[in-house]
Amino acid sequence: MSDTIRVALLGNPNAGKSALFNKLTGARQKIANYPGVTVERVAGILTLPDGTQMEAIDLPGAYAFDASSPDEDVTRKVAQGEFPGEAEPDILVLVLDAGNLEQHLVFAQEVLALGKPTIVALNMVDMAERDGLKLDATVLSQALGVPVVETVAVRRRGIDQLKAAIAEARGQVGTLADRPKMDATERRLEARTIAKATVFQTSRARRIGDRLDNVLLNPWIGPLILLVLLFVIFQAVFAWAAPLSDALDAGAGALGAWVKAEMPESILRDFLTEGVIAGVGSVVVFLPQIIILFLFILIMEATGYMARAAFLMDRLMAGVGLSGRSFIPLLSSFACAIPGIMATRSIADPKDRLTTILIAPLMTCSARLPVYGVLIAAFIPARDVGMGIGLQGLVMFCLYLAGIVAALVVALVLRGTLTRGEATGFIMELPRYQLPSIADIAIGLWQRAWVFLRRAGTIIFSATVILWVLLSFPQAEPGESQVDVSIAGQIADGLNVVLEPIGFNREISLALVPAMAAREVAVSALATTYAIDASDEEAEAEGLASTLSTRWSLPTALAFLAWFVFAPQCLSTIAVARRETNGWKWPAFMVGYLFALAYIFAGITYWSAVTLGL
Numbered sequence: 308m309s310d311t312i313r314v315a316l317l318g319n320p321n322a323g324k325s326a327l328f329n330k331l332t333g334a335r336q337k338i339a340n341y342p343g344v345t346v347e348r349v350a351g352i353l354t355l356p357d358g359t360q361m362e363a364i365d366l367p368g369a370y371a372f373d374a375s376s377p378d379e380d381v382t383r384k385v386a387q388g389e390f391p392g393e394a395e396p397d398i399l400v401l402v403l404d405a406g407n408l409e410q411h412l413v414f415a416q417e418v419l420a421l422g423k424p425t426i427v428a429l430n431m432v433d434m435a436e437r438d439g440l441k442l443d444a445t446v447l448s449q450a451l452g453v454p455v456v457e458t459v460a461v462r463r464r465g466i467d468q469l470k471a472a473i474a475e476a477r478g479q480v481g482t483l484a485d486r487p488k489m490d491a492t493e494r495r496l497e498a499r500t501i502a503k504a505t506v507f508q509t510s511r512a513r514r515i516g517d518r519l520d521n522v523l524l525n526p527w528i529g530p531l532i533l534l535v536l537l538f539v540i541f542q543a544v545f546a547w548a549a550p551l552s553d554a555l556d557a558g559a560g561a562l563g564a565w566v567k568a569e570m571p572e573s574i575l576r577d578f579l580t581e582g583v584i585a586g587v588g589s590v591v592v593f594l595p596q597i598i599i600l601f602l603f604i605l606i607m608e609a610t611g612y613m614a615r616a617a618f619l620m621d622r623l624m625a626g627v628g629l630s631g632r633s634f635i636p637l638l639s640s641f642a643c644a645i646p647g648i649m650a651t652r653s654i655a656d657p658k659d660r661l662t663t664i665l666i667a668p669l670m671t672c673s674a675r676l677p678v679y680g681v682l683i684a685a686f687i688p689a690r691d692v693g694m695g696i697g698l699q700g701l702v703m704f705c706l707y708l709a710g711i712v713a714a715l716v717v718a719l720v721l722r723g724t725l726t727r728g729e730a731t732g733f734i735m736e737l738p739r740y741q742l743p744s745i746a747d748i749a750i751g752l753w754q755r756a757w758v759f760l761r762r763a764g765t766i767i768f769s770a771t772v773i774l775w776v777l778l779s780f781p782q783a784e785p786g787e788s789q790v791d792v793s794i795a796g797q798i799a800d801g802l803n804v805v806l807e808p809i810g811f812n813r814e815i816s817l818a819l820v821p822a823m824a825a826r827e828v829a830v831s832a833l834a835t836t837y838a839i840d841a842s843d844e845e846a847e848a849e850g851l852a853s854t855l856s857t858r859w860s861l862p863t864a865l866a867f868l869a870w871f872v873f874a875p876q877c878l879s880t881i882a883v884a885r886r887e888t889n890g891w892k893w894p895a896f897m898v899g900y901l902f903a904l905a906y907i908f909a910g911i912t913y914w915s916a917v918t919l920g921l
């Protein structure tokens with residue numbers, strides 16, 4: 308192992324380190340056009356042209372070594388060889404954004420002062436060219452005293468040269484002269500001098516971005532555009548996905564019917580039709596919705612609009628005592644609270660960070676999409692409420708909004724009590740606008756689809772199978788209802804005592820327990836339960852949505868939706884919250900307050916709906 312060289316990628320946030328890392332190692336680390344994407348060290352192995360093994364280490368971006376956020380701390384420790392269980396890197400690759408050279412050279416001074424063999428990857432030269440900048444890499448190399456390789460990480464440009472430079476730098480370990488120690492001001496001055504010498508031609512091509520920002524960041528028009536955009540997304544999630552989802556739904560129904568007709572009656576047949584096809588199938592049909600949602604999210608991330616959205620939200624966030632820094636973690640939580648909670652590592656203030664962790668589960672994660680989707684399909688007519696706006700998409704939009712509003716209110720309360728503190732200002736820099744690369748978007752979508760299907764095949768499948776077993780035994784005598792006599796049915800009867808006051812029926816109580824594993828299980832569990840219940844004849848072929856629409860009252864359905872806005876039905880989120888807060892105290896608090904809110908709001912929804920005669 309001793310001849311494996313260890314190379315760490317360092318630089319400011321959003322310099323393109325992860326993009327470079329991916330191209331070097333063939334990995335598929337998340338890259339996105341805003342700072343703070345990578346929050347922990349990630350390593351990968353590759354072979355250099357001369358046959359040496361190299362371990363590349365991707366690190367969170369940093370502005371300085373003395374920064375206080377947990378992610379930047381990792382960067383400092385790895386670079387200085389203080390990371391537990393890890394040797395010092397042999398070579399540093401300092402990634403600089405060619406279009407933001409002056410700013411990126413400030414941290415560069417600190418990295419160079421470490422006195423380690425360093426290679427500069429002058430990245431994003433394509434963007435610099437687009438902006439009308441011309442850079443002289445030789446001048447930069449002389450000024451910094453290290454080799455400079457021009458790269459375009461997203462196009463593989465310069466990757467081979469970079470590898471060659473790394474192989475060459477290998478021999479020079481320890482030969483770098485000590486550099487003078489500089490303070491922050493000196494570093495800034497030096498950065499300016501070097502940038503001036505390196506960048507020797509500028510034109511006014513940057514104007515496009517400025518003009519876009521004038522509109523998109525306008526205090527009045529900006530938020531309006533953001534709102535309209537979100538609105539369009541949820542309309543699209545329903546409208547565009549409908550034909551595909553319907554086809555998948557019909558396919559699952561036909562498959563179930565076929566298995567039923569072809570196989571002799573047996574426990575295995577029941578397991579396949581009721582557990583696997585009806586249960587897991589009921590979740591898988593939401594794949595088109597998930598893909599459409601992520602298509603929008605990925606495009607917004609890649610273009611640089613997401614960072615603008617964070618900027619727009621800053622005033623609102625400050626109003627509830629959070630900083631704009633919390634926006635990206637909260638936004639990531641729309642995919643899943645787990646990466647969202649991890650992304651809080653880029654928040655320096657501990658109380659600010661804790662608050663963000665505690666409210667992250669209120670953001671509507673993609674696991675809720677199947678739950679909302681089934682109930683909306685069952686109870687909300689696919690009507691046009693005027694101007695081409697579909698009612699179903701509108702309801703979905705409102706559910707997302709409910710989560711956001713709840714999160715803001717909870718943050719406000721927490722910041723005044725348990726996590727009291729001052730709001731810090733917005734410090735995120737705005738990245739340049741980029742056209743999204745179709746390949747990157749396609750890979751991103753493929754990854755999301757894969758995550759979704761893998762969940763369906765593992766956690767959702769297992770939870771559904773266990774439930775199916777508990778529902779199928781002991782077997783009912785003729786004339787008895789299978790669900791009534793089953794173990795699961797008995798347990799649900801007990802739980803239903805607590806949940807009945809908020810309008811929940813026994814099937815819901817039954818579904819909520821396995822749904823602790825993952826929210827989607829609520830859908831597969833309901834599908835399995837009703838499939839077993841109906842197994843005598845008839846109803847089985849119809850989808851879950853139509854079954855629900857005939858068996859549940861509207862107030863019950865609405866209460867169920869309200870429950871899922873709040874309920875912390877996800878063990879992995881609880882586990883991550885424990886890890887990130889180093890103890891059980893805060894996750895316990897989180898689970899407690901979320902269940903309390905879920906119960907209260909489901910109750911309010913139910914009784915209001917009943918009172919209104921819905």
Ligand SMILES: Nc1nc2c(ncn2[C@@H]2O[C@H](COP(=O)(O)OP(=O)(O)OP(=O)(O)O)[C@@H](O)[C@H]2O)c(=O)[nH]1
Pocket residue numbers: 319320321322323324325326327337338339340341342343344345346366367368369430431432433434458459460461462608609741
């Ligand atoms: N045009 C262009 N875009 C690039 C280049 N390198 C990276 N990008 C884009 O720049 C953005 C940031 O890239 P990342 O690799 O996520 O940056 P990072 O340095 O890892 O950022 P953090 O993890 O936040 O520190 C992404 O949208 C990339 O697609 C490049 O050379 N040219």
Ligand SMILES: [Mg+2]
Pocket residue numbers: 324325326337338344345366367368
């Ligand atoms: Mg990164």
